[in-house]
Amino acid sequence: MKQQELYDKKYQIMSEIKILSIRERRILKKIQDLQNGKEMSIVRMSKSSSNNVAYRNNGTLTTTEAESTINITQRLEEALTRVQEAKRRYIDSYHKVENDDRKLELELIRLEMEAARDDSSNTEDMKDDSFIQALNTSTEGAWNDYTEE
Secondary structure (H helix, E strand, O other): OHHHHHHHHHHHHHHHHHHHHHHHHHHHHHHHHHHOOOOEEEEEEEEEEOOOOOOOOOOEEEEEEEEEHHHHHHHHHHHHHHHHHHHHHHHHHHHHHHHHHHHHHHHHHHHHHHHHHHHHHHHHHHHHHHHHHHHHHHHHHHHHHHHHO
């Protein structure tokens, strides 16, 4: 039962590590794309319409917001740091579960060895008892033979 729980924990931790690795790759790809791109990146575009004559192109106004690529990159790097820290914690947890698993295996081996040692000492005692019993029986016969003569 304990080994199954450890397996389930290891499976869940590995799943989280895989998800975090995917996030890490995606963030790195976005950072790379931004660094290979322009100095400014479009953050938001919106269209507004009105019957007001001040709007151009049939009463539609398009608003575009841009932000420095450096600012966006810095936010992505901060997010990357958080993802990598979470991934590190999960890897540490995985190693802890692995160590617990090894400790459990070693404890089982130790218990099996103790049980085997106890069984072998009990077997030796039984052999000694039967040998002593056989000696007693044979000596009784020998003494009985001696007294009869």
